[in-house]
Amino acid sequence: xxxxxxxxxxxxxxxxxxxxxxxxxxxxxxxxxxxxxxxxxxxxxxxxxxxxxxxxxxxxxxxxxxxxxxxxxxxxxxxxxxxxxxxxxxxxxxxxxxxxxxxxxxxxxxxxxxxxxxxx
Amino acid sequence: xxxxxxxxxxxxxxxxxxxxxxxxxxxxxxxxxxxxxxxxxxxxxxxxxxxxxxxxxxxxxxxxxxxxxxxxxxxxxxxxxxxxxxxxxxxxxxxxxxxxxxxxxxxxxxxxxxxxxxxxxxxxxxxxxxxxxxxxxxxxxxxxxxxxxxxxxxxxxxxxxxxxxxxxxxxxxxxxxxxxxxxxxxxxxxxxxxxxxxxxxxxxxxxxxxxxxxxxxxxxxxxxxxxxxxxxxxxxxxxxxxxxxxxxxxxxxxxxxxxxxxxxxxxxxxxxxxxxxxxxxxxxxxxxxxxxxxxxxxxxxxxxxxxxxxxxxxxxxxxxxxxxxxxxxxxxxxxxxxxxxxxxxxxxxxxxxxxxxxxxxxxxxxxxxxxxxxxxxxxxxxxxxxxxxxxxxxxxxxxxxxxxxxxxxxxxxxxxxxxxxxxxxxxxxxxxxxxxxxxxxxxxxxxxxxxxxxxxxxxxxxxxxxxxxxxxxxxxxxxxxxxxxxxxxxxxxxxxxxxxxxxxxxxxxxxxxxxxxxxxxxxxxxxxxxxxxxxxxxxxxxxxxxx
Numbered sequence: 001x002x003x004x005x006x007x008x009x010x011x012x013x014x015x016x017x018x019x020x021x022x023x024x025x026x027x028x029x030x031x032x033x034x035x036x037x038x039x040x041x042x043x044x045x046x047x048x049x050x051x052x053x054x055x056x057x058x059x060x061x062x063x064x065x066x067x068x069x070x071x072x073x074x075x076x077x078x079x080x081x082x083x084x085x086x087x088x089x090x091x092x093x094x095x096x097x098x099x100x101x102x103x104x105x106x107x108x109x110x111x112x113x114x115x116x117x118x119x120x
Numbered sequence: 121x122x123x124x125x126x127x128x129x130x131x132x133x134x135x136x137x138x139x140x141x142x143x144x145x146x147x148x149x150x151x152x153x154x155x156x157x158x159x160x161x162x163x164x165x166x167x168x169x170x171x172x173x174x175x176x177x178x179x180x181x182x183x184x185x186x187x188x189x190x191x192x193x194x195x196x197x198x199x200x201x202x203x204x205x206x207x208x209x210x211x212x213x214x215x216x217x218x219x220x221x222x223x224x225x226x227x228x229x230x231x232x233x234x235x236x237x238x239x240x241x242x243x244x245x246x247x248x249x250x251x252x253x254x255x256x257x258x259x260x261x262x263x264x265x266x267x268x269x270x271x272x273x274x275x276x277x278x279x280x281x282x283x284x285x286x287x288x289x290x291x292x293x294x295x296x297x298x299x300x301x302x303x304x305x306x307x308x309x310x311x312x313x314x315x316x317x318x319x320x321x322x323x324x325x326x327x328x329x330x331x332x333x334x335x336x337x338x339x340x341x342x343x344x345x346x347x348x349x350x351x352x353x354x355x356x357x358x359x360x361x362x363x364x365x366x367x368x369x370x371x372x373x374x375x376x377x378x379x380x381x382x383x384x385x386x387x388x389x390x391x392x393x394x395x396x397x398x399x400x401x402x403x404x405x406x407x408x409x410x411x412x413x414x415x416x417x418x419x420x421x422x423x424x425x426x427x428x429x430x431x432x433x434x435x436x437x438x439x440x441x442x443x444x445x446x447x448x449x450x451x452x453x454x455x456x457x458x459x460x461x462x463x464x465x466x467x468x469x470x471x472x473x474x475x476x477x478x479x480x481x482x483x484x485x486x487x488x489x490x491x492x493x494x495x496x497x498x499x500x501x502x503x504x505x506x507x508x509x510x511x512x513x514x515x516x517x518x519x520x521x522x523x524x525x526x527x528x529x530x531x532x533x534x535x536x537x538x539x540x541x542x543x544x545x546x547x548x549x550x551x552x553x554x555x556x557x558x559x560x561x562x563x564x565x566x567x568x569x570x571x572x573x574x575x576x577x578x579x580x581x582x583x584x585x586x587x588x589x590x591x592x593x594x595x596x597x598x599x600x601x602x603x604x605x606x607x608x609x610x611x612x613x614x615x616x617x618x619x620x621x622x623x624x625x626x627x628x629x630x631x632x633x634x635x636x637x638x639x640x641x642x643x644x645x646x647x648x649x650x651x652x653x654x655x656x657x658x659x660x661x662x663x664x665x666x667x
Contacts, residue, residue, distance in 0.1 A: 019130075019134065022134055026134070026137070029138070029142075030138065030146040031146065031151050031153045034151075034154055038216075038217075039153070041215055041216055042215045042217065045214040045215035046211075048214060049210065049211060049214060060296075061296070064295055064296075068127075068129070068130055068133065069240045072233060072240060073237065073240070073301075075233050076233065076288075076308075077301070077304060079282075079308070080203070080282060080285070080307065080308035081304060082206070083206050084203060084307055084357075087182060087203065087206055087311065087360070088359065089181075090176070090180065090181025093181070096176060096209050096213070097177075097180065099206070099213075100210040100211070103210075
């Protein structure tokens with residue numbers, strides 16, 4: 001993977017960061033009765049479970065899809081993968097309490113690696 | 121230095137997302153994500169999903185149904201489509217919120233994202249139409265549709281989100297390895313609420329036929345794409361598919377039947393009022409431009425047809441599909457409005473679409489505008505309250521795992537899935553039995569009772585990988601008997617207050633009669649609920665008499 005692609009990912013992750021802050025503000029406005037830390041952790045959880053894994057999983061299709069579309073579809077993709085994979089991980093004996101940390105991390109790593117080794 | 125440029129489209133989408141959540145669950149949740157008890161749960165089905173998800177969290181997996189959900193059957197396999205429950209539990213762990221908050225939130229979250237996915241489907245055809253169409257999605261919170269959220273039709277709504285993702289896939293079949301999307305999204309519909317998989321299949325067949333007609337040839341690459349996608353989906357769902365086939369396929373075989381009405385609030389096409397005219401125009405315009413508008417047009421039109429499928433056999437499954445009708449059909453309305461206005465304004469600018477979109481949102485949100493379907497503000501703490509929740513939590517934490525609980529009359533107990541929050545096998549008195557006892561002025565030992573629980577899957581247990589027995593069918597007769605001896609139970613629950621004062625008075629009369637025995641004593645009480653413990657189950661615990 002060349003430096004340009006890394007730079008591009010860095011730039012897009014900055015967008016993700018900005019969207020995170022905007023989401024935090026929106027959540028703080030809508031659910032204003034919650035303490036700030038509750039909103040912060042909840043938005044961070046949504047990003048960790050859906051947005052970041054989705055973003056990295058969709059990197060493979062970076063050339064054909066713009067950032068916003070990848071981000072939105074990525075939410076669906078990570079929700080689908082986590083929802084299904086978690087069921088099976090539970091069946092094979094891994095307590096669901098760990099899935100929220102393992103599955104997003106695996107999807108992020110897999111997405112990154114797939115885009116890295118993608119044939120140009 | 122990375123420069124960030126302001127992109128109006130992104131700002132617009134983020135704002136829409138915020139408005140959607142504010143209208144959807146902001147008001148309904150009392151502007152909180154975190155609640156002390158299941159908040160804004162308006163019907164039994166909502167508790168059904170909440171307790172099942174909580175059961176998965178408690179057990180660590182969905183290998184088995186909690187026995188208190190399936191009438192006390194032990195080792196019943198988990199037989200509901202599991203994806204939404206798992207997501208709710210995982211979000212609960214990561215966010216630190218209770219499952220009852222996270223699973224409910226996710227339904228709104230997925231509906232909001234579904235609107236955005238639809239936006240991108242339409243945008244590939246025309247960005248202006250996409251912008252105008254977007255606010256129509258807010259109508260998922262209009263009239264009867266809001267009950268899809270508040271009454272607990274959560275799996276179908278979440279599955280419809282994945283169905284829209286399948287539509288999106290069909291708009292992007294040109295992407296390298298796009299069959300991955302087909303496989304994963306189709307599998308997700310199946311693992312969330314299976315009927316949407318059937319609808320996805322119907323749509324995909326129509327898409328294949330329409331593409332072949334438009335391109336005047338059968339697309340080999342599309343065929344290959346479908347085959348690969350189907351293989352991925354099959355692998356992903358295989359384990360649950362076996363359960364579905366040999367549990368639901370045996371216990372509740374789907375029979376096609378016509379049903380003109382549904383026992384839940386719903387939406388009819390006429391409820392779109394003025395927008396129905398634009399929808400009709402949108403259908404005509406989209407058929408005229410079908411080559412370019414194939415995916416959004418086909419998705420919308422097929423959802424109209426399937427959503428009306430109750431008239432030709434799909435029964436309640438068709439009504440369920442209407443919960444996201446405003447999202448599915450937004451394209452037709454937006455396209456109708458756009459194309460009609462284009463007859464008047466030749467040089468259309470994106471800013472017009474944004475203004476129109478905001479105006480549409482205002483018209484939908486403002487209740488005073490005539491001839492428009494409207495957003496309906498829903499604010500309710502729901503069936504549960506802090507005092508009942510305190511009693512359920514006490515039962516779940518302080519009673520023995522094998523304890524049996526008997527609930528005397530409570531106003532909220534008719535929505536019986538909420539009783540599963542006791543996490544113990546439970547019975548309850550029937551209202552008719554209670555009325556009969558009051559009318560005859562009798563204190564009894566045996567009451568007309570019911571064993572609430574989820575009987576739909578029959579409490580399935582595995583005999584082999586492809587073979588199941590049904591534990592509910594094998595329960596001893598006395599377990600299912602409509603006459604229950606209250607002296608058998610370890611704990612008896614009484615509400616101190618009820619909408620009918622006579623019920624509450626009778627509850628307290630029975631409770632005080634029971635408490636006369638030295639082996640029965642109160643173990644929990646608050647201003648609403650009293651719980652008695654019977655330390656000698658089976659003994660003659662109450663003197664039967666008239667009062």
